[in-house]
Amino acid sequence: MAKPVRAAVGNVWVKCTFCQGxxxxxxxVKLNSSGMEFMGYGWANESATGxxxxxxxxxxxxxxxxxxxxxxxxGEG
Incomplete structure (x- = not known):
């Protein structure tokens, strides 16, 4: 099972925009575009951290x- 993490960009801590957790x-996460997929270059799509x-x-x-x-x-989470 995945373990929880906290995240920050610079000195700003990330909080959930819905519940503030x-x-x-x-x-x-792959950021697929239909054009790249159609041409067979889906592997070249940008990825993001989810x-x-x-x-x-x-x-x-x-x-x-x-x-x-x-x-x-x-014990911290």
Whole structure:
């Protein structure tokens, strides 16, 4: 099972825009475009970091390479 993380861009901590939670699970998300898929270049599409809110499940997408993920220590979450 995925472990929760906290995230920040620079010195700004990410909070869920729906429930204001600050714990997420992360995953890579492909940003597919139909044109690239049609031409067989789907592999070249940009990807983003998806943060799924641990509390409500709302998905946030970040293409900012400055996004930092921090593991949550046991008992902290």
């Amino acid at each position: 600050d714990l997420f699970r992360d995953r890579e 943060l799924v809110c641990w509390n409500c499940g709302y998905v946030h997408l970040f293409v900012n390479k400055d996004l930092e993920l921090y593991k949550v220590k046991k």
